[in-house]
Amino acid sequence: VNLAVVGVGLIGGSVGLAARERLGATVRGHDPAAGDRPVRAGAADTMAATLEQAVVDADAAFVCVPVGALETTVRAVLAAAPPGCVVTDVGSVKRPVVAAIGDERFVGGHPLAGAEASGVEHARGDLFAQATWYLTPTAATSGILLERLHRLLAGLGARPVALDAVDHDRVMAAVSHLPHVVANVLAGQAVRALEPGPAVGGPPTRLPRIGPSFRDATRVAGAHPALWREIYAANADALVAALDDAVARLQEARAHVAAGDLEALGAWQAQAAEDRRRLLDAALPGGAQAELRLAVPNRPGVVAELALTLGRAGVNIADLALAPSPDATTGEVALWVPAERAAEAAALVAPLALGPVRT
Amino acid sequence: VNLAVVGVGLIGGSVGLAARERLGATVRGHDPAAGDRPVRAGAADTMAATLEQAVVDADAAFVCVPVGALETTVRAVLAAAPPGCVVTDVGSVKRPVVAAIGDERFVGGHPLAGAEASGVEHARGDLFAQATWYLTPTAATSGILLERLHRLLAGLGARPVALDAVDHDRVMAAVSHLPHVVANVLAGQAVRALEPGPAVGGPPTRLPRIGPSFRDATRVAGAHPALWREIYAANADALVAALDDAVARLQEARAHVAAGDLEALGAWQAQAAEDRRRLLDAALPGGAQAELRLAVPNRPGVVAELALTLGRAGVNIADLALAPSPDATTGEVALWVPAERAAEAAALVAPLALGPVRT
Numbered sequence: 001v002n003l004a005v006v007g008v009g010l011i012g013g014s015v016g017l018a019a020r021e022r023l024g025a026t027v028r029g030h031d032p033a034a035g036d037r038p039v040r041a042g043a044a045d046t047m048a049a050t051l052e053q054a055v056v057d058a059d060a061a062f063v064c065v066p067v068g069a070l071e072t073t074v075r076a077v078l079a080a081a082p083p084g085c086v087v088t089d090v091g092s093v094k095r096p097v098v099a100a101i102g103d104e105r106f107v108g109g110h111p112l113a114g115a116e117a118s119g120v121e122h123a124r125g126d127l128f129a130q131a132t133w134y135l136t137p138t139a140a141t142s143g144i145l146l147e148r149l150h151r152l153l154a155g156l157g158a159r160p161v162a163l164d165a166v167d168h169d170r171v172m173a174a175v176s177h178l179p180h181v182v183a184n185v186l187a188g189q190a191v192r193a194l195e196p197g198p199a200v201g202g203p204p205t206r207l208p209r210i211g212p213s214f215r216d217a218t219r220v221a222g223a224h225p226a227l228w229r230e231i232y233a234a235n236a237d238a239l240v241a242a243l244d245d246a247v248a249r250l251q252e253a254r255a256h257v258a259a260g261d262l263e264a265l266g267a268w269q270a271q272a273a274e275d276r277r278r279l280l281d282a283a284l285p286g287g288a289q290a291e292l293r294l295a296v297p298n299r300p301g302v303v304a305e306l307a308l309t310l311g312r313a314g315v316n317i318a319d320l321a322l323a324p325s326p327d328a329t330t331g332e333v334a335l336w337v338p339a340e341r342a343a344e345a346a347a348l349v350a351p352l353a354l355g356p357v358r359t
Numbered sequence: 360v361n362l363a364v365v366g367v368g369l370i371g372g373s374v375g376l377a378a379r380e381r382l383g384a385t386v387r388g389h390d391p392a393a394g395d396r397p398v399r400a401g402a403a404d405t406m407a408a409t410l411e412q413a414v415v416d417a418d419a420a421f422v423c424v425p426v427g428a429l430e431t432t433v434r435a436v437l438a439a440a441p442p443g444c445v446v447t448d449v450g451s452v453k454r455p456v457v458a459a460i461g462d463e464r465f466v467g468g469h470p471l472a473g474a475e476a477s478g479v480e481h482a483r484g485d486l487f488a489q490a491t492w493y494l495t496p497t498a499a500t501s502g503i504l505l506e507r508l509h510r511l512l513a514g515l516g517a518r519p520v521a522l523d524a525v526d527h528d529r530v531m532a533a534v535s536h537l538p539h540v541v542a543n544v545l546a547g548q549a550v551r552a553l554e555p556g557p558a559v560g561g562p563p564t565r566l567p568r569i570g571p572s573f574r575d576a577t578r579v580a581g582a583h584p585a586l587w588r589e590i591y592a593a594n595a596d597a598l599v600a601a602l603d604d605a606v607a608r609l610q611e612a613r614a615h616v617a618a619g620d621l622e623a624l625g626a627w628q629a630q631a632a633e634d635r636r637r638l639l640d641a642a643l644p645g646g647a648q649a650e651l652r653l654a655v656p657n658r659p660g661v662v663a664e665l666a667l668t669l670g671r672a673g674v675n676i677a678d679l680a681l682a683p684s685p686d687a688t689t690g691e692v693a694l695w696v697p698a699e700r701a702a703e704a705a706a707l708v709a710p711l712a713l714g715p716v717r718t
Contacts, residue, residue: 068621100439174545174552181616182541185608185633186533189601191634193533215639216575217538221631229624236616242548243613247606249544254602257540262427265586265588272543273581275550280574 001025001152004058004085006051006077008038010114011090012064013123016043018156030054034120041120052080060152063089068230070097078103086145086152089297091210092172094136094165104300107149108136108165110172111158118224126157133158136165136306143303143331145323150307161316162307166238173238177231178246180220181239187221189248190214289318290342292335294353306333306349315345330354360384360511363417363444365436367397369473370449371423375402377515380484387411393479400479410441419511420600422448427589429456437462444503445504445511451531452593458526463659467495467510467623469531470517477583485516492517494666495524502561502662502690506681509666513678520675521666532597536590536661539579540598545579549573573622648677649701651694653712665692665708674704689713 003019005012008031016038019025029044038044051073055061058210061081065073070091076103088109091097096110113131133153137146153160164172232239232297256264263265296302303322310317319336337345346357362378364371367390375397378384388403389410397403407413414436416418424432435447437460447468450456457467471488492512496505512519522530552581591598615623655661662681669676677695696704705716 058640119596155410171552172548178548179545179573182545183576183610184628184634185605185612186538186541187631187634187638188608189537189604190533192604192638193530193601211581214534214538216578217542218635218638219575220572221635222628222630225625225628225632228628229621230376232616232624232628233619233621236619240613240617243609243616245548246544247609249547250602250606250609253540253544254599254606257591257602258599260592261594262588262592263516265591266584269543269581269584269587269591271581272546273584275546276541276577276580278550279577315572 001060002058003027004048004055004061004081005029005038005044006054006061006063006073007031008034008043008120009064010048010118010120010122011111011127012062013038013041013043013120014113014127015062015064015090015156016123017041018128019152020045022157023152023155028054028058035225041123041264043120043123045127055081055085057082058085060149061339063087064123065089066230067093067234071100074101074106078106079276082084082242084145086142086149088135088149091234092176092248094134094168095237098138098165102140104140104142105145107146107341108143108168109149109153110134110136110168113117113158125226128153129157131158131355132215133160134168134250135160135162136168137162137304137307138165138357139301139304141301141304143298143300146303146307147320150317150320151271159316159318162304162311164308164312167312169235169238170241173235173242177235177239179300180223180228181232181243181244183218183221186214187218190218275322289336290339290359292337292342292346292349292359293333294349295330295332295355296352297354298329298331300332302352303333306335306352308347309352310335313344313348315341315348360418360419362386362422363407363414363436363440364388364397364403364423365413365420365432365632366390366423367402367406367479368423369477369479369481370470370486371421372400372402372479373472373484373486374421374423374449374515376482376484377398377487378511379404381516382511382514387413387417397479400482402479403480407439410435414444416441417444417666419508420444422446423450425586425589426452426593428448429673430459433460433465437465440464445501447494447508450593451590452533453493453524453527454596455593457495457497461499463499463501466500466505466506468512469493469495469510469527470512470515488516489511490517492519493527494519494521495527496521496663496666497524498660498663500660500663502657502659502681505666506679507514507664509676509679518675518677521663521670522670523667526671528588528594528597529600532594532601536594537601539582539587540591540602541605542577542580545573546577549577554569566645648695649698649718651696651701651705651708652691652717653690653694653708654689654714655711656713657688657690661690661711662692665694665711668707668711669694669704670697672703672707674700674707 003025005016008029016027021285028048029038030048061077063073087106094108111133113127150160315337321334323332342359350357362384364375367388375386386403388397389407420436422432446465453467470492472486509519674696680693682691701718709716
């Protein structure tokens, strides 16, 4: 399999490493700023001088550039890539690029993986092992190319999960973008609280040691300003809604604190404990897989619809295989889902099936 | 040295363990709910049936009860303790108890140490090693008893830092109480964002795996509801101010996001990076110590004033020794401070000295 990786930093480099190590892929990179470092790091077989040369014979192309450059770069890759090449990206905001690109070969993507370090020198072949990798197909997406990408990502060790681009951006606003904004605010408040006030007898002029829980809460403060300003701006709608919600919840908490309402404060704290428990439970690794098989009409969007139906219900598709019928009017789909959710998954996909769903 | 520990859970138990292991102290505990578990855990030599029996011959008494029970318990301990016994507490909010208790034997205290687990079974003799331990003396505090407590805490391995109770509570609001409130809000928003919306095509009905940075940001969400509701309520003034500040800063960030102002977002993110760097620098361990010696008038509050002057400037007092003159009108104080700040510290304490400050 021939892979093109456009933008060979931490993520692009890790795609290249994993694809070469796990799939025996041939990886052609393109990144004018990287020189031959990707080749030396083992992340690419060769580096192409132009984007066109990188993608000319690719089966799949990964666009791994900052969010602000996504749309332009994806367009250029689609223009240069052959008809059967699936093109994806790894940006952490999906709605703008997905809305801008209508091409059936494009599937928005976002691996939940990364590191504080950046650059191909820190790339790792196991960066995506067991990591959720969101895909945001649309009705326009080619089912065959979505299937190819899904299997490719599973081959890199990731767990692909299909999600509507708008839902994706809302989820990311809640679990990533808002926490980054909040970490910035906490770091700034701590510095101000700990530095000299205007009055005599103000706080200390040097910062005392801070505890580990504060370090945890502010670990992401100020991360990569050049990248993050683009992420905030690209996800403005969902992030503004999340910020408004956060402000409203802080004001609720403020009211309980100001009133000294122990009962309300205790109930609120207990609810947070329950919320945290649910989030941690959700992070537990999965167990046995079951296979579902069903026949579907061979029309555009049907595989995307299947993936989205299960993704929306939180059913993780560990693997997916598509076999068109000889006359190309129907297709047989095989899906691997967590065994304990197989019955539920079968019921969810039944409306899309031409016959019974076999488990 | 005879120590009384009233309330023998994680913190009280760790005080007992450290005092027995490091100082060879005799520890008498009192905690009706603990049975003989503190003795079995090595945290107390004996358990007293009443608070009075625990403190009757103590040189120092540690009140290690929840914030809501502090004032009542400290009063009872002071009523039962001998005249020369220094009484301190370990509550994470200081202004209310310090304002309520005027006794010269009482010094408010707060070790920056703890763990997710609670109970004497999780107590550790090294819990306070290198930990900042805030003390909040007032002008009413006995210098001799403050000195004794300071040396005792240093003997437990901690780094005592004097701070005005109001400053302490403001600092804690910023680095601990506000981050707890914010963690609760983030956990709640994530659960809501990830659970089914009212409309078809809403978000997934199961939570996807969350990343490590979100787990870090919400690690303290919902911590010990029974304890934390009292902490929030006890520090209401400072916490409400911190919440109002947080809301104002979030609204600033919201304006930049809504406007898509890349320049402002980049500058704001870069400022957060700088804030975080300063907080981390402040958390670096200290180096060589230098000794300062000075004579002070032997009047109430002078040792507290010294400690507060240096604490306010962020100069950590690693050790402190007080030697009254034979006629008790003056005292000689020795202070150990970080070598690189010795000159600055000498200048700060000079106005309190009867003669030159020797370094």
